[in-house]
Amino acid sequence: MSDAGLNRIDGVYVGNMLSGCLQRQENLGTMMANAIGLTGVSVAKVESACASGGVALHVGVNAIASGANDLVMVAGVEKMTSQPNPNVTAGLMGAEDQMTVAGSGISFVGLNAMIAQAYMDKFSVPPEKIARFPVVCHKHALNSPHAQFKKSVTVDDVLNSPMVADPIRLYECSGIGDGAAAVILASEEKAREITDSPILVAASAVANDTQSLHQRSDMTTFDASVTSSRKAYERAKVSAEDIDVLEVHDAFSILGVMALEDLGFVEKGKGTTLLEDGQIEVGGMIPTNTFGGLKARGHPVGATGVYQIVEVAKQLRGEAGRNQVAGAETGYAQNIGGIGSTITGHILARMD
Numbered sequence: 118m119s120d121a122g123l124n125r126i127d128g129v130y131v132g133n134m135l136s137g138c139l140q141r142q143e144n145l146g147t148m149m150a151n152a153i154g155l156t157g158v159s160v161a162k163v164e165s166a167c168a169s170g171g172v173a174l175h176v177g178v179n180a181i182a183s184g185a186n187d188l189v190m191v192a193g194v195e196k197m198t199s200q201p202n203p204n205v206t207a208g209l210m211g212a213e214d215q216m217t218v219a220g221s222g223i224s225f226v227g228l229n230a231m232i233a234q235a236y237m238d239k240f241s242v243p244p245e246k247i248a249r250f251p252v253v254c255h256k257h258a259l260n261s262p263h264a265q266f267k268k269s270v271t272v273d274d275v276l277n278s279p280m281v282a283d284p285i286r287l288y289e290c291s292g293i294g295d296g297a298a299a300v301i302l303a304s305e306e307k308a309r310e311i312t313d314s315p316i317l318v319a320a321s322a323v324a325n326d327t328q329s330l331h332q333r334s335d336m337t338t339f340d341a342s343v344t345s346s347r348k349a350y351e352r353a354k355v356s357a358e359d360i361d362v363l364e365v366h367d368a369f370s371i372l373g374v375m376a377l378e379d380l381g382f383v384e385k386g387k388g389t390t391l392l393e394d395g396q397i398e399v400g401g402m403i404p405t406n407t408f409g410g411l412k413a414r415g416h417p418v419g420a421t422g423v424y425q426i427v428e429v430a431k432q433l434r435g436e437a438g439r440n441q442v443a444g445a446e447t448g449y450a451q452n453i454g455g456i457g458s459t460i461t462g463h464i465l466a467r468m469d
């Protein structure tokens with residue numbers, strides 16, 4: 118609110134997944150509004166697993182577009198470190214069907230391990246090619262003031278890190294951490310009144326898929342990623358070639374590789390070719406996760422989708438510091454909930 122020079126807004130929408138489960142705290146919409154001294158405004162907590170932040174943004178965008186609200190805060194927040202990791206892992210499995218999947222004891226690392234193995238088999242991709250994705254994220258995080266893991270790692274470090282769920286190793290997993298991020302939304306007219314550097318939400322799209330992997334015919338693509346991105350490109354009247362900066366949901370590095378394909382940046386099965394020659398690094402063809410992504414910036418789950426929006430907005434405002442993408446005008450953010458079962462696609466653009 119201080120960045121936007123505001124002391125009053127009329128809506129607060131909070132993305133969060135685990136507060137009820139880990140802190141026994143619900144009603145976050147009114148709690149956050151109270152914390153900033155507000156009563157009498159529209160409030161809601163929005164829960165869509167790890168896509169809670171992205172879906173909260175979608176709700177906020179629709180509240181502005183419909184005229185229901187004039188000035189809205191969309192926040193994402195998660196506190197994961199107040200409980201031991203096994204409790205957090207069990208809480209995260211709340212995104213899955215309790216009867217058919219979660220009850221088996223498998224974790225999200227395990228589910229993504231099945232995807233990674235299927236992908237490597239189908240496209241004959243060795244682990245060392247996928248291992249380049251977290252190397253780039255860690256490199257970008259070195260210049261990211263709010264990153265969780267600020268250390269440089271090599272492909273060898275990734276390949277020698279402990280196995281978590283075969284074939285996924287520690288340095289291919291996002292971590293467990295706390296975090297929060299927030300943006301203010303307004304109509305175009307209002308935004309121009311309150312700031313000299315407004316950023317347009319050119320498209321806000323959501324698509325879902327089946328809740329679980331065994332209900333799908335192909336584990337190596339996320340249909341909801343393809344569908345949400347095509348909806349977003351159509352609404353913003355752009356294509357993948359127009360995107361200057363990209364945020365993808367690399368909760369596990371295999372998901373980062375698949376996102377490059379599903380969002381239309383490279384042919385299916387060829388995602389790792391973009392990891393060669395610095396093509397997803399700042400200065401490359403499609404700079405990706407320029408603040409470190411979920412792997413190195415962190416993945417406080419309900420906050421992640423809003424972090425991505427803040428980071429794309431910073432790039433478009435020229436405020437990304439040493440990782441600034443020169444001349445960035447259009448950015449895309451992909452946020453995934455569950456095992457690709459709810460996916461958001463947001464396209465942001467400079468308004469000048």
Ligand SMILES: CC(C)(COP(=O)(O)OP(=O)(O)OC[C@H]1O[C@@H](n2cnc3c(N)ncnc32)[C@H](O)[C@@H]1OP(=O)(O)O)[C@@H](O)C(=O)NCCC(=O)NCCS
Nearest residue numbers: 167202206209225226266281287288290291292293368416
């Ligand atoms: C991978 C995972 C199981 C590791 O948890 P853990 O074994 O309990 O690890 P700890 O928290 O005890 O940390 C042990 C060490 O590993 C490091 N570490 C933990 N997770 C890490 C990660 N993802 N990447 C890099 N380092 C990590 C810690 O910093 C710590 O280092 P130190 O010994 O130098 O201090 C945990 O990070 C995890 O569950 N990640 C996935 C989260 C998830 O599923 N999110 C939702 C996605 S849909």
